[in-house]
């Protein structure tokens with residue numbers, strides 16, 4: 410599936426100026442895009458608008474020609490078929506890995522849930538971890554479970570906000586590669602936010618450089634950095 414974003418604008422209620430000023434881009438099926446920029450440039454805000462946690466004051470987003478937001482339309486986040494992975498993993502600490510992953514699979518029957526659980530645990534190479542709790546896993550393993558949980562409902566689009574920021578640098582490098590191979594295997598269109606050039610270089614097909622809410626450059630990492 411492809412995405413077309415046109416002319417997004419956004420301001421937080423208590424901010425004086427627009428945090429996103431003009432955000433437009435097209436993303437093709439299976440592409441991995443990174444949004445790169447300094448702290449405060451609006452990266453997380455752009456992601457929050459795309460997944461429906463914030464409502465833009467102008468602009469539109471289409472998925473495969475279906476409008477999910479514009480002046481007259483707004484698809485709720487839970488109906489957008491998007492998977493999200495945020496910086497702090499956000500696994501439910503009181504739930505086992507199995508429960509964490511099955512949480513988003515309410516529309517499936519229990520046999521389907523079991524099958525999907527098995528599939529995604531294999532995908533992230535953590536078979537046999539079903540009965541563990543998040544605190545019994547390493548940071549990198551938790552990160553992979555967060556990814557498995559986001560992928561389990563087979564989203565159209567995967568959004569990742571600084572997915573490596575909580576990991577030490579050795580682990581960060583390994584997880585980057587793993588994450589890329591998992592996303593490529595799942596063939597899922599993805600957007601990830603980072604302030605680390607190396608993340609963009611290692612994984613992204615194209616990089617969006619954001620500065621004070623405006624896209625100042627879009628291109629392949631090798632042409633941009």
Ligand SMILES: Nc1ncnc2c1ncn2[C@@H]1O[C@H](COP(=O)(O)OP(=O)(O)OP(=O)(O)O)[C@@H](O)[C@H]1O
Nearest residue numbers: 421423424428447448449450451452453454455604
């Ligand atoms: N809930 C909010 N209310 C008001 N202003 C906000 C809110 N969240 C973020 N901002 C402001 O919007 C701007 C963009 O923030 P955003 O979190 O999108 O930046 P970012 O590029 O993701 O930064 P970082 O790399 O530090 O996470 C910043 O100036 C920030 O202070």
